[in-house]
Amino acid sequence: MRRMHQYVFAAIAAGTSALALAQSSATDEIAKYRQLLADGNPAELWEMRGEELWKTKAGPKQATLEKCDLGKGPGVVKGAYAELPRYFKDTDKVMDLEQRLMHCRMTLQGLTKEEATKRPFGSAGNPSDIEAIVSYVTAESKGMKMAVPMSHPKEKAAYEIGKKIFFHRAGAYDFACATCHSVDGQRIRLQELPNILNKSNAQQAYTTWPAYRVSQGEVRTMQHRLYDCFRQQRFPEPVYGSDLITAMTMFLAKNADGGVYNAPALKR
Incomplete structure (x- = not known):
């Protein structure tokens, strides 16, 4: 009987090792695939279009976005995303990039909220101006370290709210963000699920x-990434540009502090 148990344990250990090896091999191959495509990332087309939109007069006020203050002063784009979300005195609230762009398009260009948030997510034949502008702005922080501010009380409050959302279980599956993203080594099929509570994982993901x-x-x-996560959990659809999404983003961004920003990237 003892020898039989030894055989069983040996078989389990061998199977576990083989599975780990297969997963590691798949992960390595996916990484190689991404590297091969990285030099020709189509996101560059979105970046170029976004820069053009940033500098083009639009809206009732026929103004560009070149005076939009993303936290480093009017018109300063370089490095701005690496320090977002953050508290903005003019709105007395913490804002992420997309929320701030909505504000600038309304105040500088005179768009209504409906116009400023029209088609936030593009599809074939229906490109999104927002995704293009975001691509341009974020690309201007490539190579810089994430340094999300946390000195203002509202920044701290946003982080804590985001943390609560991360651990909140609900929906038809009784899921939370933490269900998939608070344990090392989890995956769905070939898709790795980064542990957001692990700093290096959080940095790599964000x-x-x-x-x-x-x-x-x-x-x-x-x-969109957060919208899709909530959808997969069968949560109610979050409102685009809402404070809830900003709080969630603050939690993720702050956990990634110190990581070198390298996006727009390439995903499956």
């Missing part, structure tokens, strides 16, 4: 969004 999704043929922003 600093590679937005990204060009090969499967969708579109650049997807952080707002």
Whole structure:
């Protein structure tokens, strides 16, 4: 009987080792595939279009976005995304990039909220101006370290709210963000699930969004990434540009502090 148990344990150990090896091999191959495509990332097309939109007069006020203050002063884009979300005195609230762009398009260009948030997520034949502008702005922080501020009380409050959302279980599956993203080594099929509570995982995950999704043929922003996560959990659809999404983004961004930003990236 003892020898039989030894055989069983040996078989389990061998099977576990083989599975781990297969997963590691798949992960390595996916990484190589992404590296091969990185030099020709289609996201560059979104970046170029976004820069053009940033500098083009639009809206009732016929103004550009070149005076939009993303936290480093009017018109300063370089390095701005690496320090977002953050508290803005003029609105007395914490804002992420997409929320701030909505504000600038309304105040500088005179767009209504409906116009400023029209088509936040593009599809074939229906490109999104927002995804293009986000691609341009985020690309201007490439190579810089994430340094999300946490000195203002509202920044701290946003982080804590985001943390609560991360651990909140609900929906038809009784899921939380933490269900998939709070344990090392988890995956769905070949898709790795980064542990956001692990600093290196959080840095690697956050600093590679937005990204060009090969499967969708579109650049997807952080707002879209979170929207899709909530959808998969069968949560109610979050409102685009809402404070809830900003709080969630603050939690993720702050956990990635110190990571080198490298996006728009390339995803499956």
